[in-house]
Amino acid sequence: MAGTSGVRYFAVTLTSPAVGASPALDFGRWASFSGGEPTVTVGSAWNGGAKVPDRTQSRPIYANVTLSRPYNPGRDKPKMSTLHRIIGTGRTFTIAKQDLDANDERVGKPDVWTGCLIVRIGEPVYSEDDSSPSMWELELAPQGRSNAR
Numbered sequence: 001m002a003g004t005s006g007v008r009y010f011a012v013t014l015t016s017p018a019v020g021a022s023p024a025l026d027f028g029r030w031a032s033f034s035g036g037e038p039t040v041t042v043g044s045a046w047n048g049g050a051k052v053p054d055r056t057q058s059r060p061i062y063a064n065v066t067l068s069r070p071y072n073p074g075r076d077k078p079k080m081s082t083l084h085r086i087i088g089t090g091r092t093f094t095i096a097k098q099d100l101d102a103n104d105e106r107v108g109k110p111d112v113w114t115g116c117l118i119v120r121i122g123e124p125v126y127s128e129d130d131s132s133p134s135m136w137e138l139e140l141a142p143q144g145r146s147n148a149r
Helices: 073-086
Strands: 009-016 025-030 032-035 042-045 054-057 065-070 093-100 106-125 135-141 144-146
Antiparallel strands (some): 009 093, 042 054
């Protein structure tokens, strides 16, 4: 059957809008995405002599998102320098995760995490004993999500 491949493809991008005199930032596509799941806290209120509690829940909190990709010094070293300059400044980012089909065509609307703050900038991990590419990570804490599944 055409178009029913079991393999899932995604395009994950990281951007930040222009802020004052600071230009917009585009950190391109990422190879790996994890996290971003919503969780809520559920509480119980026993009103009067009720035998069944009223259940209440908080607003969703989204787990930190970790992005990673193979380290390319020409592409990533300047971007890492920029990230090191702005971590802890409150500058927010947007993460978009777009479903793609086997032909790299967009499928549906992207999931978007907004108000993301940088939590950790992972340095490239490498070993001279290993022929696999060096990977680096970026961890962000999202404030919200749109187009939730």
